[in-house]
Amino acid sequence: MKKVTKISANSIAVNPKLRVAAYCRVSTDSDEQMVSLEAQKAHYEAYIKANVEWEFVGIYYDEGLTGTKKEKRTELLRLISDCENKKIDFIVTKSISRFARNTTDCLEIVRKLTDLGIFIYFEKENINTGTMDSELMLTILSSLAESESISISENNKWAIHKRFRSGTYKLSSPPYGYDYVDGHIAINKEQAQIVKRIFREALSGKGTQKIADSLNEDGIPAKRGKDWNASSIRGILGNERYIGNAILQKTYTDEHFNRHHNYGEREQYLIENNHEAIISKEEFRAVEEVLYQRSKEKGIKKGSSKYLNRYPLSGRIKCSECGSTFKRRIHGGINNKYIAWCCSKHIYNITACSMRFIREDAIYQAFVTMINKLIYGHKFILKPMLQSLRDVNYSDNLSQIQKLETMIEENAERSQVLMSLMAKGYLEPALFNAQKNELRKEATILREQKEVLSRSVNGGMTVITEVELLLKFTARSVQIDSFDEELFKRFVENIIVYSQEEIGFKIKCGITLKERLVI
Known part of the structure; x- marks a missing residue:
């Protein structure tokens, strides 16, 4: 026989309240800042308790400490630990800059807490990581991390420029044909013979792609074991380091961390007789003249690309796998042709980069x-x-x-x-x-x-x-x-x-x- 039991209304489980904590910070331990901290603590305690759907867990605060690194803030670390131990459901804080001045740490904390199902409300910016798209939120915070990185980058540049001016700058990587030996650039005899071959073939009238093809056919690896291509050959033929000189700051990084070739936008430094030469100055200048004449016949100016501005997307598409620029191609049959953009490295060697084409x-x-x-x-x-x-x-x-x-x-x-x-x-x-x-x-x-x-x-x-x-x-x-x-x-x-x-x-x-x- 069936048994029916009546459940009274007050025995039905209600949704538990959201356990909410606040985080506060002041950067100095002055009397004025301590007053500010006490005001923040009072504000957030009242703010949380005023919400009937919230349960006040407590206030975590760091005083007299910089916000640059999270490792220096014990209360922030305790807050994260309590979140991991399921003691907190939601966090309220004044602003992104108060929560973490180092936004790289901020990104890390936001990701960690989001994975735990715990979200943060930044009062000043009116940003709730639980109601916004998480990727969008991280994008905004990432932009802040970039602004912070500008300062670090500029300080590094300053130190590098000082070494440029004093002539003590050490090349980050010696070119093909050279090695570092006891802190100095020395000729790699085996590779030096390949460099001389490249210059000889260029003087004989061979194009850069044909030179690259001949080296690949002979099984001669380029730097780091890669295949040769026209660009790597042109890089060798135009590199003044093979005559013993060194021009510093051929490229520079802008405020967005994009690298550019230096065509006079920044100062450069020439160090003559910096190391032993592989190619004579006369042979180097002769090859330079051959390349100039060939580019002149094709209508290509030095420092530019023939097709750079031909299409809206030219030179603007980069491969995330290998860093190469995409090239424009026509795909499809006679009746269904369409424009596609392909990774230049993938075009020359499918095994070197697996990135497939994308349609325009x-x-x-x-x-x-x-x-x-x-x-x-x-x-x-x-x-x-x-x-x-x-x-x-x-x-x-x-x-x-x-x-x-x-x-x-x-x-x-x-x-x-x-x-x-x-x-x-x-x-x-x-x-x-x-x-x-x-x-x-x-x-x-x-x-x-x-x-x-x-x-x-x-x-x-x-x-x-x-x-x-x-x-x-x-x-x-x-x-x-x-x-x-x-x-x-x-x-x-x-x-x-x-x-x-x-x-x-x-x-x-x-x-x-x-x-x-x-x-």
Whole structure:
């Protein structure tokens, strides 16, 4: 016989409250900052308890500590540990910069907590990692990481330039035909014979692709065991290092970390007789003349590509697997031809890169989709990103610039005092000269450091300008229904191909937005 039991209303389980914690931080232990911390703690305790669907877990706070590295903040680490131990469901914090000034750490923490099903609400930016698309959120935070990296990159460049000027810069990798031996460049005799062969064949009238083909047929590997191609041959024939010289800073990296050939945009440094030559200067110049004459006959100018601006996508599509540029091809039969873009390395050697071709019409459609997403969602994509960039780019660097300016002024005052003491006969000439030289060196270093930081701030301002322009366009535009070449060139730096089904548009403001390819 069936048994029926009545369940009263109050015995039905209710949804548990969301366990919410707050995280606060101040960067110094001054009295003023401590007041700020107490205000934050009081605000978030009241804020969390005011929500009837939330359960107040507690407040985690670090005081008198920098936010640069998460390893230095014990309370943040304790917060993460409690999340891993299922004690917290949701986190509230003031802003991205308060949560983690090092946005690489911020990305890592967001990913870790998202995987645990725990989300963060950044009050200032009005960003909730649980309600936004996670990839979009990480894209915004990644743009902040790039702005931070600009400062680190500029400091590295400053150190490299000092070694350029002193002639002490060590080549990152010696060219084919040379090895590093005891810290110095020495000729690799076996490879040097190949270099001489390449120059001989170029003088005999062989083209660069034919030279490459002959080396591959003879089973001679290029650098790192790769196959030869026309580009690698041209690189050898035009490399001044084979006559013993070295030109430094042939390439440079811009504020978006894109590498460019240096055609006069940056200063260069020539070191003559830097190492032992493999090719004579006369033979090198003769080959240079042959290459110049051949390029002149074909209408190709040095420092440019014949087809660089022929199509909207020319030179702008990069392979994520091997880094090569994609080339335009015509695919299909007589009645169903279509335009495709193929990885140049895959074209020459399928085994060297497995990346398949992508259709041009699919790229165009993906661009339309990406722009329309930005137009539709500019308020919660670009606006918080712009505000975050403005917060990140200035405070630390401008403060450091101000300190350097003060130090430069103090250096000038000490120099003036030194001059006065010398004029009054209180200092011996030898002591005066020694101290004067020390002050000059110190002033030079301070000015160079200030210049690096100023460039870093200017680079950040460039990113902000690009975001502002993109935000202005998307806020005033309607959805587009077809590919716009001018729009593409204005906002897109390049396209990264991840697979035959997915590409990423690297926007000039620094973010990369992924899109699916659909035909």
